[in-house]
Amino acid sequence: MSYSVTANYYLRNLYGSNKDYIIGSTRLQASNASVVSADSKALAKGAKKMMSLDYGSYATDDDIENAMLGNNIKAFIDTYNNTIDSASDSDLKDIKKLVSKMKTLGKEYEEELEELGITFDDDGYMTIDSSAVENLDNKKFESVFGEDSDFTKTVRSLARKLYKHIDASI
Template sequence: MAAVAGTGTSLSASYYLRNFYTANRNAVTSSKRKEMTGGTLSQADATALHRAAKKLRNFNYEDDTTDSANIYGSVNAFIQVYNNTLSSGNKTDDASLNRYSRYLKSLSKEHSSELSRIGITVNSDGSLSANDNLLKSAKVSKVRTLFADDAEYITKVSRYSKKMAEKADSVVLSETLGSNIDLTL
């Protein structure tokens, strides 16, 4: 029986990380990531980021029984996936993947003050890092302003990651075929 967030069971960031990388579990471990092509890695990361954004958008932040430990686990996993996505997007020669990485960085910098209120720092390279004590103690209402379904930040992360995953699909196909053609429809 799978544990469901909000039912009294606290799920760890590693649980959420594995869940977000369901489409390609090999992308979770650093040793396996080193063996993957840039396109495959970008595809796995962007797909996982889209799943993470969807999960965070679907939490019930209004419910008084919202389990903040599960939100904390999801946000921590989101940070890891976000950073992986930036890294893999910048490691390919594909201009579109690089552009979406820049969009994500710009978006996070735009929302840096809101992110810092819940313990998330936007680093100079655009990556995110968490202050665990601040993040764990952040009020659910503050987390909601960034990650609820109607929040601009997570909505745009979701949109950019979806487009990035779609573009990465064509990069993977090009890598597989051994050519550098753009097959985006």
């Protein structure tokens, strides 16, 4: 695994009853299908959350709003990375295709995301620079992650398809 995940309130909220699949032994001991199911369901929920967030009315809002937004962005990225990780290990052809689409999507939006301090490594994992979270420009993040975002809508759609394919195969 070439990324790190920190379980916190925001991430646990996305995983809900599947919070044991965030990190740790449950994730390692469960079947790949169960982990992909938990990850893709959490990712769809995370994308929906990103689209419904109040990004504020100013480019920069108060510290509390910025901290909440930063934590939601980090949770979304962690869930995205978990999904890439688990789905890449799947033997199912349809799942492999959907992971490939997610990685391609990342490349399509790479320039926009880099402006926000978000980058992708060679394996398709997303990272955010800590200074990007500290110096949030809410309106820029809203344009990439908000309700009108094609990126976030597509991530949500792909996550839902992953979940349906895995759910049907379990």
